[in-house]
Amino acid sequence: VPSIDLLGYPIVVESGCLARLGSLVGACASAHRYAVVTDDNVAPRYLAPVRDALISASPRATSSDHVQTVVIPPGEEHKTREQWAAITDALLATGCGRDTTIVAVGGGVVGDLAGFVAATYMRGIPVVQVPTTLLAMVDASVGGKTAVDTPAGKNTVGAFHPPAMVVIDPATLATLPPRELRAGFAEVIKHGVIANADEIDAVVHLAPRVLDGIEVPTVLEPLIERSVRIKANVVAADEREQGLRKVLNFGHTIGHGVEAASDYTLLHGEAIAIGMVAESRLAEQAEIAEPGTASAIERVLGDVGLPTRIPREISVDRIFAAMRSDKKQRRGALEYALPKRVGEMAGESTGWGIPINDALAKSVLEELR
Ligand code: ADP
Numbered sequence: 001v002p003s004i005d006l007l008g009y010p011i012v013v014e015s016g017c018l019a020r021l022g023s024l025v026g027a028c029a030s031a032h033r034y035a036v037v038t039d040d041n042v043a044p045r046y047l048a049p050v051r052d053a054l055i056s057a058s059p060r061a062t063s064s065d066h067v068q069t070v071v072i073p074p075g076e077e078h079k080t081r082e083q084w085a086a087i088t089d090a091l092l093a094t095g096c097g098r099d100t101t102i103v104a105v106g107g108g109v110v111g112d113l114a115g116f117v118a119a120t121y122m123r124g125i126p127v128v129q130v131p132t133t134l135l136a137m138v139d140a141s142v143g144g145k146t147a148v149d150t151p152a153g154k155n156t157v158g159a160f161h162p163p164a165m166v167v168i169d170p171a172t173l174a175t176l177p178p179r180e181l182r183a184g185f186a187e188v189i190k191h192g193v194i195a196n197a198d199e200i201d202a203v204v205h206l207a208p209r210v211l212d213g214i215e216v217p218t219v220l221e222p223l224i225e226r227s228v229r230i231k232a233n234v235v236a237a238d239e240r241e242q243g244l245r246k247v248l249n250f251g252h253t254i255g256h257g258v259e260a261a262s263d264y265t266l267l268h269g270e271a272i273a274i275g276m277v278a279e280s281r282l283a284e285q286a287e288i289a290e291p292g293t294a295s296a297i298e299r300v301l302g303d304v305g306l307p308t309r310i311p312r313e314i315s316v317d318r319i320f321a322a323m324r325s326d327k328k329q330r331r332g333a334l335e336y337a338l339p340k341r342v343g344e345m346a347g348e349s350t351g352w353g354i355p356i357n358d359a360l361a362k363s364v365l366e367e368l369r
């Protein structure tokens with residue numbers, strides 16, 4: 001199986017590969033039992049083929065009791081400790097033991113939740129990530145972060161639990177709502193800004209054609225493959241986010257603040273798009289980025305139809321309050337991952353996090369409302 005092998009687990013990117021999930025998992029993450037975790041939107045579309053593939057690849061293909069299924073309600077509001085407990089209890093009730101591998105089929109919510117269940121079930125069992133949103137394909141499923149949200153914030157309780165395998169079938173994007181697909185392009189663009197300016201051109205060329213239905217999502221396969229490679233290379237160099245992995249937070253210091261201040265009415269990718277515009281302007285005004293960097297990033301996001309301005313009803317004070325309470329922030333000045341230019345990040349000498357004073361950040365936010 002041709003796969004990306006930079007992280008100690010294979011990442012397969014291949015249109016139509018869901019039909020081969022049984023043999024893929026059998027080759028790289030073989031288990032006595034499988035527990036498929038998915039949500040109510042994904043289940044009617046993909047659960048049957050996933051189950052069939054896992055059952056047919058089993059040595060005991062005559063019985064299906066070794067493939068269990070847990071279907072959870074969709075949406076970030078269900079990425080909770082309560083759902084962690086519900087999934088865990090469902091696995092316990094069906095007698096799943098240490099010989100079980102969890103197969104997470106869905107977007108980032110399913111992947112994060114099922115991954116966290118896997119991290120803690122019987123002190124840790126393998127998880128195979130099968131992302132079905134663009135965001136989860138290029139970002140959430142790769143890198144081993146798992147978590148749930150709490151009233152104190154997003155991803156405040158979790159664990160590093162790298163998957164045994166990641167199986168990406170771009171054909172599943174055909175059923176993803178366009179707004180979700182568009183939001184996923186924000187992270188693809190982020191990867192281009194971080195590591196390869198050519199990726200930006202590829203997104204501008206392909207994204208509108210796919211979003212307008214002129215092309216089918218399977219044309220995104222090479223783009224997804226390259227985007228995953230960029231992320232995997234960064235994670236390979238710094239799995240625990242001691243340094244370089246911080247560059248993946250480009251757009252996220254402000255983006256997380258905007259996302260929370262919108263009461264999560266903005267999708268993560270939409271908030272991160274606004275965050276990337278704000279943070280690239282910040283980088284230019286602090287004379288960290290080359291002139292023209294911010295306008296180039298803003299143009300690309302606009303071409304894809306992502307928001308580039310802060311909705312008027314969201315105040316700068318609320319955004320700042322949310323940024324200050326973000327778990328990633330320590331005492332003192334807020335830290336940012338900032339570009340030097342499109343395709344290269346700044347901040348190597350300071351461990352890739354760059355402190356910027358609040359006054360400058362606030363003036364940039366005011367100017368974007
Ligand atoms: P993200 O990956 O952006 O974190 P979620 O896990 O919240 O997102 O998924 C976004 C929404 O899309 C959810 O409502 C989920 O049920 C739905 N969804 C995920 N994958 C697909 C798909 N391939 N087709 C249709 N809907 C999907």
Ligand code: ZN
Binds near residue numbers: 139187268
């Ligand atoms: Zn993100």
